[in-house]
Amino acid sequence: MTDQPISGVDLELVDVTKSYPGQERPAVDGLTLHVPAGEIVMFIGPSGCGKTTSLKMINRLIEPTSGTITIGGDDVRKQKVDELRRHIGYVIQGGSLFPHMTVAQNIALVPKLLKWDDKRVEARVDELLDLVNLDPGRYRDRYPRELSGGQQQRVGVARGLASDPPVVLMDEPFGAVDPITRSRLQDELMSIQSELRKTIVCVTHDIDEAVKLGDRICILQEGAQVAQYDTPEHVLAAPANRFVEDFVGAGSGLKQLTLTRVDDIELRSWPTASVGEPVAEVLARAGQAGESSVIVLDQRRRPRAWCWVRDLEGQDRVPPPAGDEVLGVDRRATLNDALDDMLSSSYGAAVVTGRRDEFLGVVDFASVTRHIQETAQQVEASAGSGPDGTERT
Ligand SMILES: Nc1ncnc2c1ncn2[C@@H]1O[C@H](COP(=O)(O)OP(=O)(O)OP(=O)(O)O)[C@@H](O)[C@H]1O
Ligand SMILES: [Mg+2]
Structure with a gap:
């Protein structure tokens, strides 16, 4: 995406299973997945298919029943839980800010736990507010209730990035905001990511969001079975099966518009x-x-x-x-x-x-x-190139 150095690390799940007590079938059944350092992988799939469970096993908010998860080659089970979580950013819907703490205090939580000195914490808070496009002078000392939903979500993202973690997990981070704010937040995340190049796993319900943000998309079926794990271009052009086809939905030609950047x-x-x-x-x-x-x-x-x-x-x-x-x-x-x-x-x-x-x-x-016309011509040309005219990337 850019020439910035990668600050993320490889994330690997091997045959990871989670069976909740009293449940007939595992919520996550043998998930194997490699997320390359510095990439954004979007998890998408029907409600209850195991996305949140998979995410929470990575930072051990949920312990796997079996299988192995490694971050930068290190087995997450071999690390102290607190220590592990301080090095994994976690962002959820609405930002989940502590209401009785100011914006600055919310963002400073993990850096303080890591015992950064006050000067460094203060500088970090301002740097992050700037990064998520909130003027530090105006927002530093506000309480969450004094912010709009989109602003709270921005602070949530800032908090997730505070300790400069190599891996960031996001669970429907922009699910609770209006479409315009949502698209701005997505743009901001992409701009942040082009600077920081973290390894990000992000859950979404919105295929357009998955196509826009993802270096790869992981489409999951019940039990976190991988239906397809591929680049957005491939998922749109060559859905692996009926399930993916239905999920991607009609008009994937028009969705190509989502693949094109203003840039x-x-x-x-x-x-x-x-x-x-x-x-x-x-x-x-x-x-x-x-x-x-x-x-x-x-x-x-x-x-x-x-x-x-x-x-x-x-x-x-x-x-x-x-x-x-x-x-x-x-x-x-x-x-x-x-x-x-x-x-x-x-x-x-x-x-x-x-x-x-x-x-x-x-x-x-x-x-x-002009661009739509050119794309339509390309799609037509490649569709006429044989029975499996899907090789357009
Ligand atoms: N603590 C729990 N105890 C028992 N079953 C659970 C628990 N948490 C989740 N489940 C079950 O595990 C399955 C996967 O849940 P999970 O929350 O991972 O789904 P999800 O893909 O994130 O869904 P959504 O899109 O609705 O957020 C579901 O069938 C759910 O009912
Ligand atoms: Mg969920």
Whole structure:
């Protein structure tokens, strides 16, 4: 994905079984799986198929009945449970923050257990808040109830990463937030992952999320039987059996849109305006570009608002936008996300942001349409290439 060094380690499950007392069949029945260092593997499968149980055996919140789990070659059973858990990040739905602790205290939990000195803990908290796009100055001392659901989830992710663990387990981390916040959180996770390259196992119920985030997808059937373990491209193009086919669902052609990143198509430039800048300069710039709208950027070059040129006329300087929202989709967002964004704005283009939400450019309808047509042609061409025309990766 990037050239950043891998900080994750290999994770290996060999013939792992969990039988709960009083249950006829094992919840997890002989699961064998290798998660390569630095990759994100998405677990997906019907309710009750054993996803959470499998995850919790990795950090020994549940003890396996039999089988072996190794992290970086070390058998998890040979380590002290507390010690083990401090080196495995764990993020669950809603963030599960302690309500009586501030954001900073929540994030600092594990580093404090690891006896980091106060200075280092403090610096780490701010660094992580920055990483998950929460301004440390504003959010450090808030209590969870003073945060939105999406913000709580961000803090949950920050807490999971606090001790810089090589392995992070996530159980439906973004399940409880609205679709737009969800897609932002997914983008943030991908951006964090491209910097940190951890080994991540993430449970989801959403095939689009699995396709978007996963280096590989592990589709599980009852008893955590692996129906297919493969790259998203392969799962979509060549489902291993009927079960996977049904799970992936109809319209996997359109799902290819979920496989394409905004990054994969060319961005267009667009005239911008900085808050406080003389309007005359902005008007000149928009005129040169032949556009009737501009994108207003704040001091950190984050896009804050679309603005029609005619609404600026007669003013001296560009006024600060209302609210504190940042516009746009991350460059790692999918074309699906970008289309959503375009459809909800009346400007016919989606603003694209990079690191720390910095403005990069826009994608417009024309470029997305062009891409859909090209993809359709490729799919057609490969479908005509023989009985098993599935070799398109
Ligand atoms: N503590 C427990 N005692 C007995 N049975 C359990 C226990 N925890 C889970 N099970 C059973 O084990 C099976 C797997 O449960 P698990 O929670 O791992 O499923 P899951 O795939 O995470 O489901 P979901 O998608 O609904 O979260 C289910 O049949 C469940 O009823
Ligand atoms: Mg579960």
